[in-house]
Amino acid sequence: VENECEELWCGSQAIRFPFQLVKGMHETCSYPRLCVHCTEHNDAMLLLPTMKLLVRDISYRSNQIALTHDPDEDCFLKKFSQINDFVQRYQFESTYYGPRNNLSFLNCSSGDMWKSCPILVSNSGSSVLYWNMDITSCTKMFDTISPLDPYSLQVNLLELRWSKPDCTKCETEGKRCRWKINATTQSDIQCFHCKSKRIHVPKSFIFSTAGWILLGLGVIIVFKIIYHFKEKEEDQVRLDKFLEDYRAEKPTRFTYADLKRITNGFKEKLGEGAHGSVFRGKLSNEILVAVKILNKTESEGNEFINEMEIMGKIHHINVVRLLGFCAEGLYHALVYHLFPNGSLQIFIFPPDDKDNFLGWEKLQCIALGIAKGIEYLHQGCNHPIIHFDINPCNVLLDCNFTPKISDFGLAKLCSKNPSLVSMTTARGTLGYIAPEVFSRNFGNVSYKSDIYSYGMLLLEMVGGRKNVDLSSAQNFNVLYPDWIHNLVDGDVHIHVEDAGDVKIAKRLAIVGLWCIQWHPVNRPCIKSVIQMLETREENQLNMPPNPFHSVTSVTTRGLTLARLQTMELEVIEE
Numbered sequence: 001v002e003n004e005c006e007e008l009w010c011g012s013q014a015i016r017f018p019f020q021l022v023k024g025m026h027e028t029c030s031y032p033r034l035c036v037h038c039t040e041h042n043d044a045m046l047l048l049p050t051m052k053l054l055v056r057d058i059s060y061r062s063n064q065i066a067l068t069h070d071p072d073e074d075c076f077l078k079k080f081s082q083i084n085d086f087v088q089r090y091q092f093e094s095t096y097y098g099p100r101n102n103l104s105f106l107n108c109s110s111g112d113m114w115k116s117c118p119i120l121v122s123n124s125g126s127s128v129l130y131w132n133m134d135i136t137s138c139t140k141m142f143d144t145i146s147p148l149d150p151y152s153l154q155v156n157l158l159e160l161r162w163s164k165p166d167c168t169k170c171e172t173e174g175k176r177c178r179w180k181i182n183a184t185t186q187s188d189i190q191c192f193h194c195k196s197k198r199i200h201v202p203k204s205f206i207f208s209t210a211g212w213i214l215l216g217l218g219v220i221i222v223f224k225i226i227y228h229f230k231e232k233e234e235d236q237v238r239l240d241k242f243l244e245d246y247r248a249e250k251p252t253r254f255t256y257a258d259l260k261r262i263t264n265g266f267k268e269k270l271g272e273g274a275h276g277s278v279f280r281g282k283l284s285n286e287i288l289v290a291v292k293i294l295n296k297t298e299s300e301g302n303e304f305i306n307e308m309e310i311m312g313k314i315h316h317i318n319v320v321r322l323l324g325f326c327a328e329g330l331y332h333a334l335v336y337h338l339f340p341n342g343s344l345q346i347f348i349f350p351p352d353d354k355d356n357f358l359g360w361e362k363l364q365c366i367a368l369g370i371a372k373g374i375e376y377l378h379q380g381c382n383h384p385i386i387h388f389d390i391n392p393c394n395v396l397l398d399c400n401f402t403p404k405i406s407d408f409g410l411a412k413l414c415s416k417n418p419s420l421v422s423m424t425t426a427r428g429t430l431g432y433i434a435p436e437v438f439s440r441n442f443g444n445v446s447y448k449s450d451i452y453s454y455g456m457l458l459l460e461m462v463g464g465r466k467n468v469d470l471s472s473a474q475n476f477n478v479l480y481p482d483w484i485h486n487l488v489d490g491d492v493h494i495h496v497e498d499a500g501d502v503k504i505a506k507r508l509a510i511v512g513l514w515c516i517q518w519h520p521v522n523r524p525c526i527k528s529v530i531q532m533l534e535t536r537e538e539n540q541l542n543m544p545p546n547p548f549h550s551v552t553s554v555t556t557r558g559l560t561l562a563r564l565q566t567m568e569l570e571v572i573e574e
């Protein structure tokens with residue numbers, strides 16, 4: 001019931017007790033058989049049993065209502081008797097404070113000027129001359145007593161006041177009022193809390209608004225569908241372009257927006273290295289990629305693109321293939337195949353860690369694969385490349401554990417201060433950098449620098465532990481190879497059960513030790529490394545001299561040699 005007595009609106013007119021909009025009519029909410037109808041033009045019409053009146057205004061504070069004639073009808077006074085009945089029946093009073101009026105009604109239908117409303121009403125006590133009209137042709141119809149004001153009636157205006165029901169008490173308490181159930185008089189009202197207010201919105205408005213909303217939704221859906229198909233089309237175009245480039249063995253050039261789409265907004269980060277961050281991406285359901293966003297490249301614009309074209313031509317089973325790149329303003333990025341196994345780094349475990357150790361056969365295959373990849377970079381392709389950063393992090397493993405060398409060419413492309421890198425990424429890089437890269441006293445930087453890094457990597461694989469032991473910071477890059485040397489000499493026994501495995505372990509260790517000779521000239525070239533790894537004649541593998549056997553003697557020898565060399569070599573600041 002409370003909701004039915006809510007205040008509703010018709011245009012700017014609030015309709016509430018003792019009136020009620022015709023919809024949701026409830027007997028306790030308004031005068032009996034009296035209701036207001038809201039037209040499609042938002043006009044409130046008071047519906048009486050035999051006529052309707054247009055509501056001009058309702059003041060709930062002063063209990064007044066102003067009514068006028070239905071615009072469809074011309075004359076108010078023709079319906080005087082119904083109006084008078086209505087006023088008296090619902091105990092309305094005229095806002096006109098005066099004695100009850102003796103009204104005279106005159107019929108003036110014969111005069112031209114009375115055409116629209118041929119009835120004149122006057123208070124019989126006062127003159128009709130104030131109308132300033134010719135009333136000589138009028139005939140008297142009847143006299144009556146009414147509380148209504150003749151002047152207002154004549155101008156089609158009905159201003160009424162109701163004293164009952166009186167809701168002012170309820171309203172001062174912040175409540176609403178309505179009839180009591182089974183009320184017998186117009187004083188039988190009760191106050192109640194009205195919780196919710198609803199705005200009356202004409203049906204036409206609801207329909208038009210709903211229509212607009214539906215239309216809007218329809219347009220959005222259509223746009224979404226078009227966008228979806230356009231996106232799919234663009235994806236397909238990009239994929240086709242990629243496949244075309246792939247077959248033509250050249251890297252695809254992507255825009256930064258492409259990369260954003262491929263990586264789903266750079267959502268999944270695979271890792272971060274010295275050159276930048278790597279994100280997981282998807283070119284199609286079958287082609288998963290890793291997108292490396294470079295921090296800073298030294299080569300700009302065209303130079304970078306030329307460099308990419310060269311790197312894109314490098315194809316070898318043991319080298320990560322560059323699928324694409326992005327060179328857009330400050331954004332430089334590289335796109336590679338994704339290798340879900342990640343880098344070799346996470347597979348290096350000691351042989352006695354049975355659950356994680358890969359096995360000697362597999363380690364040998366990986367070592368050989370890496371060597372073949374280095375051989376291809378050094379000698380096999382049109383543009384020989386020194387990697388400068390061979391380490392387990394830069395060897396990725398595909399699902400068959402085939403090793404793939406990554407990050408080739410970046411040493412040239414990216415600004416990389418070795419001493420700076422050694423400080424920040426000591427974990428991965430420091431132990432692998434050849435001595436001559438630090439100081440020319442050991443010789444010239446050449447392909448042999450990669451051999452040194454490869455040797456360190458091999459030894460790490462054999463030992464199953466990091467070659468840089470930061471806990472013994474003083475001699476970290478000396479102690480570990482020494483330990484390996486002793487292992488091969490037979491002084492320290494590594495836990496290898498199978499005789500075949502012992503052979504592999506020894507072979508890997510011997511090759512590793514040859515590769516890490518201080519002076520580049522003493523290191524084998526990569527071809528020899530491969531031969532040594534592939535040989536089955538164990539006794540053909542000679543042990544290299546142990547440069548760490550006596551740290552003092554080595555240092556003395558090194559210094560002597562260094563002293564000799566400094567006399568010939570230009571001193572380069574580290």
Ligand SMILES: Nc1ncnc2c1ncn2[C@@H]1O[C@H](COP(=O)(O)OP(=O)(O)OP(=O)(O)O)[C@@H](O)[C@H]1O
Nearest residue numbers: 270271272273274275278290336337338339342393
């Ligand atoms: N193609 C790839 N597929 C799968 N994972 C990758 C790929 N490329 C890189 N990653 C992962 O992202 C991480 C960061 O690679 P990134 O090459 O940038 O650095 P890094 O090799 O670890 O270090 P640095 O660049 O200093 O040599 C790697 O450890 C690797 O796990």
